[in-house]
Amino acid sequence: xxxxxxxxxxxxxxxxxxxxxxxxxxxxxxxxxxxxxxxxxxxxxxxxxxxxxxxxxxxxxxxxxxxxxxxxxxxxxxxxxxxxxxxxxxxxxxxxxxxxxxxxxxxxxxxxxxxxxxxxxxxxxxxxxxxxxxxxxxxxxxxxxxxxxxxxxxxxxxxxxxxxxxxxxxxxxxxxxxxxxxxxxxxxxxxxxxxxxxxxxxxxxxxxxxxxxxxxxxxxxxxxxxxxxxxxxxxxxxxxxxxxxxxxxxxxxxxx
Amino acid sequence: xxxxxxxxxxxxxxxxxxxxxxxxxxxxxxxxxxxxxxxxxxxxxxxxxxxxxxxxxxxxxxxxxxxxxxxxxxxxxxxxxxxxxxxxxxxxxxxxxxxxxxxxxxxxxxxxxxxxxxxxxxxxxxxxxxxxxxxxxxxxxxxxxxxxxxxxxxxxxxxxxxxxxxxxxxxxxxxxxxxxxxxxxxxxxxxxxxxxxxxxxxxxxxxxxxxxxxxxxxxxxxxxxxxxxxxxxxxxxxxxxxxxxxxxxxxxxxxxxxxxxxxxxxxxxxxxxxxxxxxxxxxxxxxxxxxxxxxxxxxxxxxxxxxx
Numbered sequence: 180x181x182x183x184x185x186x187x188x189x190x191x192x193x194x195x196x197x198x199x200x201x202x203x204x205x206x207x208x209x210x211x212x213x214x215x216x217x218x219x220x221x222x223x224x225x226x227x228x229x230x231x232x233x234x235x236x237x238x239x240x241x242x243x244x245x246x247x248x249x250x251x252x253x254x255x256x257x258x259x260x261x262x263x264x265x266x267x268x269x270x271x272x273x274x275x276x277x278x279x280x281x282x283x284x285x286x287x288x289x290x291x292x293x294x295x296x297x298x299x300x301x302x303x304x305x306x307x308x309x310x311x312x313x314x315x316x317x318x319x320x321x322x323x324x325x326x327x328x329x330x331x332x333x334x335x336x337x338x339x340x341x342x343x344x345x346x347x348x349x350x351x352x353x354x355x356x357x358x359x360x361x362x363x364x365x366x367x368x369x370x371x372x373x374x375x376x377x378x379x380x381x382x383x384x385x386x387x388x389x390x391x392x393x394x395x396x397x398x399x400x401x402x403x404x405x406x407x408x409x410x411x412x413x414x415x416x417x418x419x420x421x422x423x424x425x426x427x428x429x430x431x432x433x434x435x
Numbered sequence: 436x437x438x439x440x441x442x443x444x445x446x447x448x449x450x451x452x453x454x455x456x457x458x459x460x461x462x463x464x465x466x467x468x469x470x471x472x473x474x475x476x477x478x479x480x481x482x483x484x485x486x487x488x489x490x491x492x493x494x495x496x497x498x499x500x501x502x503x504x505x506x507x508x509x510x511x512x513x514x515x516x517x518x519x520x521x522x523x524x525x526x527x528x529x530x531x532x533x534x535x536x537x538x539x540x541x542x543x544x545x546x547x548x549x550x551x552x553x554x555x556x557x558x559x560x561x562x563x564x565x566x567x568x569x570x571x572x573x574x575x576x577x578x579x580x581x582x583x584x585x586x587x588x589x590x591x592x593x594x595x596x597x598x599x600x601x602x603x604x605x606x607x608x609x610x611x612x613x614x615x616x617x618x619x620x621x622x623x624x625x626x627x628x629x630x631x632x633x634x635x636x637x638x639x640x641x642x643x644x645x646x647x648x649x650x651x652x653x654x655x656x657x658x659x660x661x662x663x664x665x666x667x668x669x670x671x672x673x674x675x676x677x678x679x680x681x682x683x684x685x686x687x688x689x690x691x692x693x694x695x696x697x698x699x700x701x702x703x704x705x706x707x708x709x710x711x712x713x714x715x716x717x718x719x720x721x722x723x724x725x726x727x728x729x730x731x732x733x734x735x736x737x738x739x740x741x742x743x
Contacts, residue, residue, distance in 0.1 A: 184508065184541045185541075186538050186541045186542065186543065187538060187539045187540065187541045189538070190535055190538025190539050191535075191538075191539060193535070193538075194527075194535045194539075197526075197527075198526050201526055202526075264525070268522060268523065268524070268525060269518075269520050269521075269522035270522050270523065270524045272486070272488045272518055272522060273522070273524075273536065273539070273581070274539075275486070275487055275488045276486045276487060276488060276511065276516055276518075277511060277536075277539040277540060278507070278508040278509075278511035278512045278539075278540060278541060279539055280508065430490065433488075434487075434488060434489055434490050435448060435449065435489050435490070
């Protein structure tokens with residue numbers, strides 16, 4: 180009886196995409212500027228030094244990591260801010276009332292999150308590429324990790340947004356979970372530089388595989404086994420999307 | 436056919452609060468239906484269950500003979516709900532909100548209908564403003580437009596006129612009457628009982644989560660409404676517990692500073708004189724006395740035991 184609501188899903192995707200495009204200073208320009216500032220600072224602090232254990236200069240090592248970090252944070256921000264603004268302003272009731280199924284909602288919201296991540300990543304790449312010797316060694320790998328990472332973070336943003344009651348709750352998830360995991364995932368250093376204990380801890384940080392794999396797509400080398408990491412990332416992507424879908428379906432923290 | 440059928444619907448919230456108990460209702464297709472009840476009676480819970488923003492604890496419901504819980508998408512496409520709480524998307528203009536809303540109901544753009552809604556709800560001038568800049572009344576009208584933009588068969592309005600001024604309210608109701616005349620079923624909750632009496636042909640009253648009555652408006656007013664003897668005194672009337680007991684046969688209450696006693700007409704015999712004498716005995720001779728027919732408000736207050 181009920182078929183896929185194509186127009187509804189497309190409309191929701193448009194709404195979620197226009198929301199971030201409408202405030203592009205905040206959603207695209209600001210993350211790009213932050214990443215550029217990091218690069219300038221590290222460029223001068225580290226000079227032309229190479230990353231220990233990897234045959235690559237620090238600048239080329241840093242760029243993909245920063246790109247991916249910005250993409251992950253933006254994919255998270257797109258779904259989480261949409262959910263929390265929706266809840267605080269009570270607009271989420273329109274989504275609950277409309278004839279859009281859980282799969283359609285998840286599809287539209289995650290597609291918009293991936294789009295935002297790709298736009299932010301793309302802008303950073305266009306700005307930074309002319310200033311570096313960075314190559315695009317495996318474009319398919321860059322896309323795989325970019326899209327999977329955005330899907331994972333988009334799903335987590337959605338779940339975090341559903342869980343949060345206030346902007347403060349949301350900020351807590353962002354500052355105490357997302358930021359540490361992304362910062363401590365090997366964006367700024369190779370994990371081989373870490374003491375053994377922290378290397379072991381890092382092996383359990385999914386963000387490490389996302390960033391390392393994404394970087395591998397550019398510099399054709401990395402800290403982890405790319406095939407193993409791809410398998411883990413694919414499974415993690417599936418699990419996080421399924422969890423977001425399930426929680427939306429049961430109306431977790433949305434319906435009384 | 437019934438536009439909406441509700442069978443034994445109940446809702447118990449997580450904190451144990453029983454909001455609805457076995458409520459069964461029939462809303463005939465094409466009717467203008469008033470759902471009335473005091474604050475906290477369960478009206479909004481009922482509407483939120485229909486709208487799918489609250490889950491039911493038990494019972495069933497159907498829209499145009501389609502199961503509301505099993506065929507959600509089918510039913511939602513044919514239903515437009517105006518929620519009680521004002522909600523607006525701060526990023527978009529009323530025109531964009533309406534376009535998105537229509538699209539989300541799976542319908543192709545219809546600019547002519549969006550224009551008509553904006554005009555009828557007096558939002559044309561503000562169609563390009565960001566919703567943040569709209570006044571409370573405008574936001575509420577936008578909610579009404581949103582509920583109508585996909586041309587639903589059943590429109591549910593939960594207190595749509597709170598905060599809307601008298602003139603606009605009248606024009607809004609004229610519009611609703613037109614939609615109703617064209618075949619749209621309208622289910623309405625409101626605190627303006629005179630509006631409900633004037634607009635609606637069907638009425639249901641719920642209190643403490645239970646259905647008290649559901650019937651055609653005319654039949655309710657004819658069968659339930661009785662007349663009251665209203666007495667005014669030099670000082671505004673007050674009822675002590677002793678007065679309540681002494682006048683218990685006449686359900687005494689204070690209305691507009693007057694003492695009002697319900698007259699029970701049995702056959703051709705009225706108890707007007709008994710009631711008058713009983714009141715005189717307790718309060719002395721009144722300055723003025725009159726008999727008034729109960730309107731919906733009186734019936735509502737009497738059935739729900741609400742005090743004015």
